[in-house]
Amino acid sequence: MGKAIVITSGKGGVGKTTTSANLGTALALSDKKVCLLDLDIGLRNLDVILGLDNRIIYDIVDVVQGRAKLHQALIKDKRFDEKLFLLPAAQNADKSVLKPEEVKDIVDELKPDFDYVLIDCPAGIEQGFINAVAGADMAIVVSTPEISAVRDADRVIGLLEKQGLEEPPMLIINRIRTHMMNDGEVMDVDEITQHLSIKLLGIVFDDDQVISTSNKGEPIVLNEKNLAAQGYRNIARRLQGETVPLMNLDSEKKKGFIQRISAWFKKN
Amino acid sequence: MQNVVLKGYKDGYEITLNSDADFNAILAELTKLFAELQLEKEKSEAKSISFDISTGTRLLDAEQKQQVERIVSRYPLFSIHRFTSSVMQIQDALDMIESRTVHLNASTIRNGQVENVNGDVLFVGDLHQGGILRASGNVFTFGKNEGIIHAGYPSDAEAIIIGNIHASQQVRIADVVDIVEEDKIKDSAETVVFVNDLHVLEYTEREKVKMIRPKLFTRMGGY
Known part of the structure; x- marks a missing residue:
């Protein structure tokens, strides 16, 4: 029986969809069977980031309304043979066409066949959020070091705690700009974690390549050397119960050849 | 007859x-x-x-x-x-006990959440920015206070707040509100907030509770 994890944030633009795509890919790379569920009905993106947008025939609304069977709507990512699947959102519908029970039914139907079902939640705390949370066993809250994102994350954590998922929510701090954090211009990792008082699942550095690879439909995790990719891979390992130390905030500065080599050895 | x-x-x-x-x-x-x-x-x-x-x-x-x-x-x-x-009815009696007990509260009150307490509260939890701790009686706090503390809700101007409210967003007692600007209130756990005779919020120190609220002081077991 797999585990359903909703990826949410409250605020928009902090990287929920990017996190869903990369975490799903990272889990698939470590030989887990993963289904990504895009619930951002009307503004779907997950398919684009994964480069699967041209393969959509049926979507989640078609499944709920009986126009397609669940397995017909699942899109297989051929790069990870039989490991990564996507259930896309509908583009020409509204979030209110789905009911929480319907989403839960779909998630429950997927769970026996997959190790992980990752649910990409839309921004906001309205119907879309309620739908996304309905079927989840656990939640990952994505925030950036900005105060507005942290504030919204706090609000969302409150709602999640009230919802009473099986496991307490965990935190990913995304788009960390090391120089700003080191200069004390933004809240640092400890401050954010302490403020939100939930367990930190991992941190991801801000990197231009995240955007450029997304544009090509290739999640950044495929590029092993990239720091953001390492962040996502570490998160995937921690999700599977491994103990992985947090990445060093200074590591981005270490551009020297020898340091890079030694860091490379340390990681293994 | x-x-x-x-x-x-x-x-x-x-x-x-x-x-x-x-x-x-x-x-x-x-x-x-x-x-x-x-x-x-x-x-x-x-x-x-x-x-x-x-x-x-x-x-x-x-x-x-x-x-x-x-x-x-x-x-x-x-x-x-x-x-x-x-x-009296058992329910009325329970309500009376409820409103006269000092409730120990250790909850995490997050952005957008409101924690309502009937009676006095001894708060030892986390009050985040955007959260509201609201008591019908007094608020005594050891917790992290970064949100809004409301004592004497909705209309008891006799209620007071004691604790460190240096980092709070607002303090409210009954219908009176004060916005806590940065560095307006000193970083002390012995700050007392009360509504004075002119119905204005005022800040003072712990030692003064005896003078401003003698009834509360004796109820708490002071001389």
Whole structure:
């Protein structure tokens, strides 16, 4: 029986969809069977980031309304043979066409066949959020070091705690700009974690390549050397119960050849 | 007979209703009593009298009270001051205990959440920005206070707040609000907030509680 994890944030633009795509890919790379569920009905993106947008025939609304069977709507990512699947959102519908029970039914139907079902939640705390949370066993809250994102994350954590998922929510701090954090211009990792008082699942550095690879439909995790990719891979390992130390905030500065080599050895 | 007894005290009149008697018998006797009183009254000078109705170990429900009031309202000179009894509903008693207990609260109040406490609260949890801790009584806090603390909700201006509110967003007591700007209030766990005689929020130190709220101070066990 797999585990359903909703990826949410409250605020928009902090990287929920990017996190869903990369975490799903990272889990698939470590030989887990993963289904990504895009619930951002009307503004779907997950398919684009994964480069699967041209393969959509049926979507989640078609499944709920009986126009397609669940397995017909699942899109297989051929790069990870039989490991990564996507259930896309509908583009020409509204979030209110789905009911929480319907989403839960779909998630429950997927769970026996997959190790992980990752649910990409839309921004906001309205119907879309309620739908996304309905079927989840656990939640990952994505925030950036900005105060507005942290504030919204706090609000969302409150709602999640009230919802009473099986496991307490965990935190990913995304788009960390090391120089700003080191200069004390933004809240640092400890401050954010302490403020939100939930367990930190991992941190991801801000990197231009995240955007450029997304544009090509290739999640950044495929590029092993990239720091953001390492962040996502570490998160995937921690999700599977491994103990992985947090990445060093200074590591981005270490551009020297020898340091890079030694860091490379340390990681293994 | 004698299910209804009228007694005079120096501060007024009290009518005691026998709690063992049948209520209809009581009503009949009351009617009679007031008729007699009215006759007597007419002889002397007209002056209105108000009565306390004591029901002993019986609790009158709303309809029974109405029946009694209907009898009295026939006589313009007489009125009922209040109903008293030596017993109360268990629920009322529980509510009273609830509102007089200092509740220990260790919750995490996040952005957008409101924690309502009936009575006083000793808060040891986390109050985040955008969260509201709202008590009908006093707020004593050791917790992390970065949100809004509201004591004496909705209208008890006697309530006070004690604790470190240096980093709070707002403090409110009853209907009075103060916005806590940066560095406006010193970083001390002994800050006391209260509403002064001019109905304005004021800040003071712990030592002053005895002077500004003597009743609260004795209730807490001080001298």
